[in-house]
Amino acid sequence: MAARPRTAETREATVPISEDVVVVGGGIAGASAALSAAETGASVRLVTYKKSTMRFASGLIDILGYTPDGDGPVADPYDALGELPDNHPYSIVGEDAVREAFAMFDEVAGDLYLGGHTDTNALLPTHGGTVKPTARYPKTARHGLASDDRDMLLVGFESLPDFDAPLAADHMGAAGVPFDVDGVTVEFPERFRADAKVTRFAKALDNDEKSVRRRLAKTVESHLDGAERVGFPALLGDVKNEEVRESLSEMLGVDVFEVPMGPPSLAGLRLEDALFDALDEAGVRISAGNPAVGYETDESGERITTVLVDQKGRETPYHAEQVVLATGGLVGKGIESSREAVEEPIFGCHIPHSEDRYDWFDLDAFGDHPFAKFGVVPDDELRPTDAEGNVEFANLRAAGGIVGGADFAAEKSGSGISLATGLVAGRNAGTEATQ
Incomplete structure (x- = not known):
């Protein structure tokens, strides 16, 4: 499904729901973004369609288990951050943001989780x-x-x-x-x-x-x-x-x-409960069960004014000063692919990929698959950029699996990237919305 920009004249008139920040996506990245945006004093709404992917995860929260070259297991992930490529999500947000994100996680998780006493990775059987x-x-x-x-x-x-x-x-x-x-x-x-x-x-x-x-x-x-x-x-x-x-x-x-088990993961469900309890406590409004399907912009086309949510065939507008896209990657359906192209379906953000789909994967099942790193290319404020490197929308930021440049599964870095990019994207959005 291609992204569908709208103008107010092309849909049935409805009184918009208005927030400082709208976060689209209910996984770890979306929760992190919503919590950090709320900490700035912004009014925040989290819009999530399907059940969170946390129920499909083991419940283990990683920073970095293996380097992009496959070296590891990494003993101290913070030591390895400085060696990552410049386009890696951790390189964009920086080590301080990773530490802040995990401090926030520790506060939210409370006594459900251990490991915060050290920078060193623990080794757990699966x-x-x-x-x-x-x-x-x-x-x-x-x-x-x-x-x-x-x-x-x-x-x-x-x-x-x-x-x-x-x-x-x-x-x-x-x-x-x-x-x-x-x-x-x-x-x-x-x-x-x-x-x-x-x-x-x-x-x-x-x-x-x-x-x-x-x-x-x-x-x-x-x-x-x-x-x-x-x-x-x-x-x-x-x-x-x-x-x-x-x-x-x-x-x-x-x-x-x-x-730790695969889906459905009770450890993941327990974590989901803790995160959504924290969202409630922070005053984040949650709209669940309906997909975001499009958007409206101002006259310049440079700023998103409204996120459109499909509620039983009726498009409901959610007005926002700032928007965070945290819908996940290929697994989370935040990125869609066909035989012809790879797309971000809500805002139409650019996803770099070869025109030849046979270049999307490696013939070796355990090889270096380009599709594993598919995602938007963000600027230093996590705003998605187009094919020429220009910001797509001045008030849209991305977090989590939708951000390209890392093979989450191979690196064992997915949850950490979600937390860190979510924190930065949400905080930047909340700060700008309340200025």
Whole structure:
């Protein structure tokens, strides 16, 4: 879908909703932008269409795990920032902004997350058996650190094929972790359908009907074989996760931790709840469930005056002094591609790409894929620029996955870039709107 500029005369007249700053996108970047804009005293509205991509993420919050050249894991991500290319999002916002963004994250996350006591990356096991460098990690994962030399048992469930504990244990062992790690697959005490969501397991442990926790501990106990800590998939309770984890630990007599999982990720959902609670507390107005589909500009065409939101076929105008675009990249659908072109669908911002789509990827599956770095090219204020390097709109800024220049997945840098660019884009927008 191409971007659709409008004038007030081309749509049905509607009284616009007016804010100092409108943030389009409800992920980590959008939340960071909205929070930092609100701190300037600006009135802020966050517009989000689909459910946040946080539910698809592990819940681990990275700064930089690997360099763009593939070197790593990086021990101190801040040391590596100065070696990044000039067009990398971190190079544009600077180290101070990254530190400020993570200080803001630590305040929002509170005791849900650990890692803020050091600049050094922690190493956490994932559900695939890899060891991932990360800057912040859920408190419930703390006993799974790979720097801890205590022997480990990983536990999976027959009815949860997403986590193959024996295979994950083999992978960790092959990676050379400094402890023995075993894996076992057991039956969960309650029977669910084969396609049951992880929330069914979590709620069963929350409610503890029929002594589910004790029965699970009894099942696992016979497999300990000297292990001093036990890792379960990250489903140990929905709203009572720390209580569930502690009770299992007490029953087993060893430390229990959660292994970060893929979608749907309860750790990601818990983080989403914390961020949206912070947005409510900051007075950010949230409009959810309807997509932004176009915009209006002033007579010069240089400033966006209105973001148009489709509400059941009716375009509702959201007037804004400043706008932040935080809709994500290709995965988040903030960038759309066809066989002919790559587009930013709301404002029509320029996305550099080769005309030959065969140049968008590398023949090696694990190679350096150009599409992984697709995104807008921002100026030093994070305003998207056109093909000639001119600012697209004077009052539009970009944050998160929509910003090009970094391979988030390979670098393990996505959440950190979202936080840092969100902070800078939101703060600049809020400051300018209130001047």
